[in-house]
Amino acid sequence: MLSPAITEALTAAAVTKRFGGLVAVDNMSFKLAEREVLGLIGPNGSGKTTMMNLISGALKPTSGEISVYGEAVTGRGASNVARKGIARTFQLVRMLPTMTALENVAAGGVFGHARRWGKELDDYAHALLERVGLPNAASAPISALTYIDQKRVELARALASDPKILLLDEWLAGLNPTELEIGITLIERLRSEGCTIIIVEHVMHAIRSLCDRCIVMNSGAKIAEGTPAEVLADHGVIRAYLGDENA
Numbered sequence: 001m002l003s004p005a006i007t008e009a010l011t012a013a014a015v016t017k018r019f020g021g022l023v024a025v026d027n028m029s030f031k032l033a034e035r036e037v038l039g040l041i042g043p044n045g046s047g048k049t050t051m052m053n054l055i056s057g058a059l060k061p062t063s064g065e066i067s068v069y070g071e072a073v074t075g076r077g078a079s080n081v082a083r084k085g086i087a088r089t090f091q092l093v094r095m096l097p098t099m100t101a102l103e104n105v106a107a108g109g110v111f112g113h114a115r116r117w118g119k120e121l122d123d124y125a126h127a128l129l130e131r132v133g134l135p136n137a138a139s140a141p142i143s144a145l146t147y148i149d150q151k152r153v154e155l156a157r158a159l160a161s162d163p164k165i166l167l168l169d170e171w172l173a174g175l176n177p178t179e180l181e182i183g184i185t186l187i188e189r190l191r192s193e194g195c196t197i198i199i200v201e202h203v204m205h206a207i208r209s210l211c212d213r214c215i216v217m218n219s220g221a222k223i224a225e226g227t228p229a230e231v232l233a234d235h236g237v238i239r240a241y242l243g244d245e246n247a
């Protein structure tokens with residue numbers, strides 16, 4: 001049987017980001033297929049979050065091109081890129097603490113790719129809270145929720161715009177072992193629903209179980225690409241991690 005044609009969701013072509021003399025992202029080129037789950041891994045400070053910021057439009061590359069479904073989005077700005085269908089979570093939970101879970105999720109539906117208003121938005125936000133396992137938390141203020149539940153709300157908020165590409169930057173960080181399994185199961189579900197995802201993560205067993213493919217960064221540059229098993233057995237990758245005092 002012929003395999004279905006691969007649709008390219010995202011392309012990064014020779015993307016570089018300099019901060020003064022520091023090259024945080026160094027000539028990164030890669031592709032992400034629709035429905036693919038791509039892991040972006042590497043030691044602390046290797047440029048993963050900067051790469052995510054470049055994709056989401058929070059930062060403008062010094063050089064290189066980023067395109068989403070064949071359309072160049074380089075330097076378009078975060079709200080523009082969000083409208084092209086890219087949604088993200090942040091390395092540190094960023095939410096509106098005095099607002100309710102429902103309001104936080106609904107906020108994600110206002111700025112993104114699929115826009116909803118009023119009752120439609122409200123109903124959709126309720127459905128998303130259920131989808132992430134929080135059916136009864138709609139009216140709870142964020143500050144009253146446990147950490148894993150705040151993470152669930154953050155994920156629901158990112159999903160509220162029906163993103164074409166979801167960027168998860170260490171979404172699993174800080175969870176205890178029980179919560180971690182809950183978190184992995186939630187992402188597994190998104191994966192089985194056909195979401196296209198880039199995951200930045202230090203939790204390697206999550207990378208192994210969730211990702212189709214991995215790109216490894218070190219000092220801003222790509223040092224390996226392949227299946228999780230391939231890259232995690234790569235000598236250069238092992239050296240990059242062991243050479244880093246925080247890894």
Ligand SMILES: Nc1ncnc2c1ncn2[C@@H]1O[C@H](COP(=O)(O)OP(=O)(O)OP(=O)(O)O)[C@@H](O)[C@H]1O
Nearest residue numbers: 019022024042043044045046047048049050051091
């Ligand atoms: N706004 C900025 N201005 C100057 N330097 C920055 C800025 N953002 C990141 N950097 C630097 O760029 C490099 C890459 O940082 P980045 O946050 O992308 O790494 P990371 O791979 O996400 O690390 P971690 O695993 O610790 O989250 C680091 O040396 C960092 O100090």
Ligand SMILES: [Mg+2]
Nearest residue numbers: 048049050091
């Ligand atoms: Mg980071």
